[in-house]
Amino acid sequence: MSTVTVKRSDLKSGEVLCSYCTARCCRYFALPIETPTTWEDYDHMRWYIMHGHCAIFVDEDVWFLMVYGDCKYILPDYRCGNYEDRPQICRTYTTDDCEYDNDGTYDRLFETPEQIWEYAHAVLPPKKKKRKGKSKIKAEKLQLPVVHV
Template sequence: MLLHSSPDLKSMNKPKIRMRREDIRPDENLCDYCTAKCCRYFALSIDTPRTAADFDYLRWYLLHDRASLFVEGTTWYLLVHTTCKHLQDDHRCGIYETRPKICRDYTTHECEYDDSYTYDWYFETPEQIEEYANARFNTPETFRSPKPQLSVLN
């Protein structure tokens, strides 16, 4: 049996109007106004980098499409920008009744509906993490390849 969660008529008829959380009535569902931020990425905490080799691994992460890193407090995270395969066009879950436990445990009480995605540190490119590591270790060009030899053409 294929399970498919179809949206109710009430949620289909509501446009995705940007509303402030505090303006949504208690009898309304916050998800009716959201574009499913929580279903468009996942973040995993990672070990705090301590050595140049650790930062080289972080650089490797950032060489991959749709990956970034962020730091909140003292905790480092790998952030993968990817959409859940079961997110429907109406921004609802296509497997709501059988969704994973992590999704079941997630509530709108403290969700990122109105979060601006600001972090203590945020890295999107390998060059950014290189610059950070170079400054931390006070060793310019730690991760750079040796400068190629110039050949003279005759």
């Protein structure tokens, strides 16, 4: 693994871009999630982020949950230690649009629950306040069911 930063356009014939990378593509995964539209949706996203080692980003109007974590097969030289038996997603991944020289910017990036909540407050109508007073649900209906053995 070279420590020299090489531009894509400067690669020599037969060179592989991965030889100059620190396996950025193998240090997280991202799954598309539904676009949030309600306070509950944003609250769920806050919950995701509260579990650490994750973020939420938006790229081209698609929302993603990004989970940070190195693939267990990354070798010290950043090559794949499971190359012959790697998953199909790894086999079809190319360096054509990889993150090697990507600046890591997204349309939106949320790394803390506070950022999600602040954004929700900016884009959603104000939350309705809960009414104070007695609940119409009787207390006996709130008890847990009893299991008979």
